[in-house]
Amino acid sequence: MDFWKMSAWQIFKAGGPLMWPILLCSIFALAITMEKILHLHKIRIDVKGFLDSVIEKLKHANVKEAVSICEKTNAPVANILKAGIIKYNASRDEIKEAMEDASLYEVPRLEKNLSALATIAHISPLLGLLGTVTGMVRAFQVIQVKATSLNPVSPGDLAGGIWEALLTTVAGLMVAIPTYVAYNFFVSRVNSIIVNMERAATELVNFITQHSGLARKKE
Template identity: 45%
Template sequence: MIDYIQKGGLLMWPILGCSILSIAVFAERLFYLHRASIHVGEFLKGLSNLIRRRNFAEALHESAGTPGPVARVIHAAIIRHDAPRAELRDIVQDAAQLEVPKLERFLAVLATIAFLTPLLGLLGTVAGMIDAFGTIASSGGYATVTELSGGVYKSLLTAAAGLVVATPTFVAYSYLSSRVNTMLHDMERAGIEIVHNS
């Protein structure tokens, strides 16, 4: 692999850096979203029963002990359970808005890497072609295939490396975005249900 990086030229290093950053961000986000996910239906069913029985202390305890953004939104609503419904709706919306940046954290980094690495690969392709044509120019307009192959090989390596990093990064970004959208939907559903039941 080091051999490919050296033959690909200087632009292989930022592409490699992007791949390491992409893996780190994906692993961190996957771990965070896994810890934040709960079975929303069961959670809401249990809390709804407690709220119907006006057992707000137990509902607070349940929501505080449950991880994730859905539980935090519900917790904010239960704390102010005696507020008018319109105010409770605002409380739920405010709590949900605080959770959105936590869920979307670093997703823009993945999107940037997915779009940047093919451009770095393209830049490497251009640099390789410049080397190839520089070889032709320096040899008086004539060059052997062997002399040209170094620049062409370099250009193909950087283009391939850029695509190899960009493709899984874009897949990771799409997957994580889908998970985040599901959690946002769950928060909205939980908020509507808690406002309705309070």
């Protein structure tokens, strides 16, 4: 049978029972990928512009308006800065601690399902390899049966069994490669967001500390 003329269902059936868990892996990987794309798009903001607008309010001691800007902004950095702004009149250490506590909630939300995506990228080719090994075992069993029954065994019998067994490896790699690419992309984006959050938090702490210090001197 010509591989390139086979339908997807024919290839799936020829691959054997381990094609099912590989298919499930592909479905889960696709679902996680779509969820992460939508989530990262939803929380995407201009961090510099957002931080500038918050600091502009704080320059005029409009703490409530600064908090309001954070509440209206759907992004992890907004929630972290809000935690610091609420502690506006507290010490530098208390402000930092408040934002660190907020980050303990926000960072896991950003990293949600990334470990699952990495797991799928790792186990998919292993499932494919397992399917290939079990398929080759079946192929050699068929050849053994033919040999013991004195039926002629042709090279085609062996080759036919092997190429069908290799289908699971192909399927596993087809799932693993794009999943691994997606995983690395999301890790890169999440790390970039975390770095931006840390920079924004540091700038806010420095501003509040300096601004509150100047205010106290004027008093």
